[in-house]
Amino acid sequence: MKILILQLARFGDIYMTWALTRALKRVYPDSEIHCLVRKRFSDALVGLDAVDKIIELPSQLWAESIVNEAQDDNSEFSNSVVHVDNFISTLKSENYAKIINASFSPLSSYLTHAITENKDEVFGYTRFDDGTFHCKDSISLYFYSQVGEERSNRYHVTDLLAAMVDVDLVGEDYSPPSQEFGTTHTCHPQKTILLHVGASQRKKALAGFQWGRIVKSFLQQCPEFEIALVGSPQEKYIAEEILAHNPNSEIKSYVGITRVPQLFDLLKNSHSLMACDSMAIHMADLTKTPCFNLSFKTVNFWETGPLAAGSVVYQADIPETINSLDIATKWAQFVHGENVQGVFHTQKKMPRFYGATTVAQDFQWQLLQALYLNEPFPITDDALFCECIEKIHQLNDIFIDNLKKIQKKPFPHGTLLLNQAENNMMSMGRYHPAISLLLRWYRGRKIMVAPAKQNEIINEYLKIHLEFRSLLKVYLWSESEELTLKKE
């Protein structure tokens, strides 16, 4: 049996797919696992024995071809289409028994649909036959609706990926490659702390002078430790600034001179890792190296934070407003094995972190669990939330009336009117994050409706709106007052 995993995202995302890949090999030991990645990030599969074949997206060929053909005003991109066709045919010829799209991107959804022959064994984003977006399973629908920055999801991406394919992850799925990658740099497990100077995106990274201050203060508190800087060649300037701030300190820089897989060797022989949101965190999950993760509001650490036992997440608002002394002090407490206050700690059970959260955040998380896991609906005294519910309930009822009218007698511009009503309802999301969450659940339900004749779609939509109405009633003041009066 052949299994294809599409992972067209970046280094960190590929490392987060390692545990899933190993779990699949464990569950299907006779399977042949192929992994489709971008060439630029294929180094992230080096050392993953569970993968039998690495397939690279022919990015350069496609890019050159479309750029050349775009010069012709009347181009129909016939050569580029041939390249895509060849690639699709090659993948189809493998006759994959399972196709797992772990990428969650539009490109991967179209590609998944194009190579799919057996529609029952597809996981993740794909397309209906009319090209509209299709989530093949409930987990990828949850991913689409509720996962990402500034959302309330608290499930880790690795757990979601495993749930999507319905496999359980075990401890051995998180392990580093068995081989060494031949780095000559030395680290000491009791002494060396790796510091990844960059991050997956600029908005998630600190400037060199900020790292410089943090490192200076940290080394004053922890002179027994040494720092080893790691990062890509493009991040060399950050390392130089850190070194300039700490001229007499014990800091080594391996930035720009270490290949990605060699980081495993360094992590395995280090005391711990200090990093913002980056691939190093996910590599540390595999080497089981404790991590002090400096995170920001632009990252949902619940989804991508460090999983190695003993790791912590320090959450600041934005990189520009960090308190370097506070970070250094907490980092020092962390390396000394003290109980660090005001951070989130890693735990084995889900959600993978615990720490102080606000009432509003907890309400949203409980609401998610109620919507998707049939947990009880949480109680709230939030007046704005309840007011929004009233409005949405009214709009939803108008929707139901119109759907019933169209059901009886289709009228011109019916779809247009429904679209307008839909937009009005969705716009309520901007008033309250919990309302936005609720509306994303509703929109997700509609996305699951397959292309069909208009009356069949109307029937399906009607069911969704009726279900939505019963759900909204939980938070309707008028309903709860009525219930109270009845009880009295």
Place this chain on the structure above:
Amino acid sequence: MSKETENYLSLALRKLEMAYEKIVQSKGYSEESEKIKILAEFAKEQVENENTHSAAR
């Protein structure tokens, strides 16, 4: 990615989207239009400097 390459890709993206619309309008969504769409989405991601959607988008 250089500004020049980005401009070339942006031009390609615009033309791919036009080609896609043209095919869909005349023949509906088909294997042919899907391939153009794949190229358009590919170009979009390349324009964003291979800044593809991360796992957590």
